[in-house]
Amino acid sequence: MRNPPVQSPVSSLSERSRAAQARASLTALFESMRPDLLRFAQWLARDRSLAEDIVQEALLRAWRARDALKDPAAARAWLLTIVRREHARLYERKRLELVSLDDTFDIPDLAAAASADAELLTLRAGLMRLPLEYREPLVMQVLGGFSTEEIARELELTNTAVLTRLFRARHKLRGLCGPSPAPGAATGEQPA
Amino acid sequence: MICEDARLLIGADPDAAGHELEEHVRGCDGCRAFREEMRRLNGDIRRALEEPPDIRARAAPRAQYAWREYALAAGVVLAMAAGLAVWLLRPTDTLARDLVTHVKAEPESWLSSHNVSAGSIDHALQSSGIGLDLASDKIVYAQSCWFRGHYVPHLVVETTHGPATVLILRHEQVKARDDFREGGMTGVIVPAGDGSIAVLARGRGQVDDVASELREEVHWLPEPAPTPQSTQQ
Numbered sequence: 028m029r030n031p032p033v034q035s036p037v038s039s040l041s042e043r044s045r046a047a048q049a050r051a052s053l054t055a056l057f058e059s060m061r062p063d064l065l066r067f068a069q070w071l072a073r074d075r076s077l078a079e080d081i082v083q084e085a086l087l088r089a090w091r092a093r094d095a096l097k098d099p100a101a102a103r104a105w106l107l108t109i110v111r112r113e114h115a116r117l118y119e120r121k122r123l124e125l126v127s128l129d130d131t132f133d134i135p136d137l138a139a140a141a142s143a144d145a146e147l148l149t150l151r152a153g154l155m156r157l158p159l160e161y162r163e164p165l166v167m168q169v170l171g172g173f174s175t176e177e178i179a180r181e182l183e184l185t186n187t188a189v190l191t192r193l194f195r196a197r198h199k200l201r202g203l204c205g206p207s208p209a210p211g212a213a214t215g216e217q218p219a
Numbered sequence: 220m221i222c223e224d225a226r227l228l229i230g231a232d233p234d235a236a237g238h239e240l241e242e243h244v245r246g247c248d249g250c251r252a253f254r255e256e257m258r259r260l261n262g263d264i265r266r267a268l269e270e271p272p273d274i275r276a277r278a279a280p281r282a283q284y285a286w287r288e289y290a291l292a293a294g295v296v297l298a299m300a301a302g303l304a305v306w307l308l309r310p311t312d313t314l315a316r317d318l319v320t321h322v323k324a325e326p327e328s329w330l331s332s333h334n335v336s337a338g339s340i341d342h343a344l345q346s347s348g349i350g351l352d353l354a355s356d357k358i359v360y361a362q363s364c365w366f367r368g369h370y371v372p373h374l375v376v377e378t379t380h381g382p383a384t385v386l387i388l389r390h391e392q393v394k395a396r397d398d399f400r401e402g403g404m405t406g407v408i409v410p411a412g413d414g415s416i417a418v419l420a421r422g423r424g425q426v427d428d429v430a431s432e433l434r435e436e437v438h439w440l441p442e443p444a445p446t447p448q449s450t451q452q
Binding site: 065066069070073075146147150151154155165166168169170175189190191192193194195197198200201 | 226227228230231232233256257260261263264265266267268269270271272
């Protein structure tokens with residue numbers, strides 16, 4: 028009967044060292060993305076502390092499922108997806124209490140509307156006021172870089188439904204603060 | 220491609236590209252202008268989203284959200300447990316409990332085996348304005364006891380199953396028969412006249428027959444004016 032090969036303690040230490048390095052590298056990668064994730068979560072949740080909770084929970088889930096991340100280049104999209112799902116989970120679970128935006132969001136001062144940033148401020152206020160069904164795909168697209176097909180998959184919607192929501196989201200924002208339509212330009216009404 | 224389709228694609232994604240779309244936009248001034256406008260708007264949206272929203276700090280930090288939810292859930296569970304405990308440990312019928320307490324306070328009543336004199340029985344009954352046709356040789360204990368603010372006859376009668384305590388409660392109305400087990404005793408309170416009759420036995424003694432018999436044999440006489448008597452309770 029042959030004894031099993033004895034593992035070299037040297038190679039074992041080397042493997043452990045590599046694993047530790049990989050973990051450290053992944054930790055650094057996750058941490059580097061935290062600001063992006065937090066911003067994304069804040070635009071979804073419209074609540075800073077809640078967004079921090081969401082990101083924390085999402086990073087925890089991501090860490091537990093880190094073996095699923097094969098390509099570090101895909102980490103951002105992967106983490107954003109986890110954050111979105113965590114937000115959706117929390118939203119479903121809690122049926123989040125309705126909060127007056129006037130209590131939580133700094134509405135742009137109308138007096139400041141004359142400044143160059145007025146339009147941007149108004150747009151930010153408009154984004155905050157967008158219903159989640161419009162805000163979510165828009166934030167995913169513009170901030171997350173997801174394609175309409177990816178958004179449709181993630182939100183479990185048809186591609187047409189996503190296109191319509193994105194169109195309506197922009198239409199609402201355009202109506203709020205957009206420039207005057209150019210002559211002959213579209214009315215912005217949703218196409219059939 | 221028609222304008223409606225083109226504008227849906229452009230409105231959904233101003234940077235969308237595709238052979239059909241490009242071909243349409245080249246030949247349609249309106250859609251071309253719309254795309255330019257949407258691209259400008261999209262640039263503004265991107266800039267707007269680059270910074271986190273200007274949310275004021277909430278008075279109640281969300282970090283406590285989970286804690287508050289767990290606390291609420293725990294509170295509900297505790298309240299339910301407390302409710303269940305109260306229900307399980309609720310006192311049984313107060314009258315029954317008082318009766319048992321009273322009977323237990325007179326343990327000597329169970330020890331008597333001699334017939335009580337007719338005079339003692341009359342005294343116990345008349346003090347409460349009650350007449351009884353029960354054969355006096357069955358009664359081995361008779362007292363007029365202070366119970367719930369009134370003098371009531373407290374009797375012990377011999378039955379084939381052993382002694383049974385009887386209290387005739389002129390001032391205690393019950394709507395229906397009330398069987399109870401309390402403090403190691405079995406009892407029943409039955410409506411009778413304007414009041415009720417309680418029969419108690421130790422353990423699982425027989426009380427039904429006595430209660431039925433007494434309902435037929437009790438007479439409610441005019442209640443005498445209260446006079447100082449023994450103050451047993």
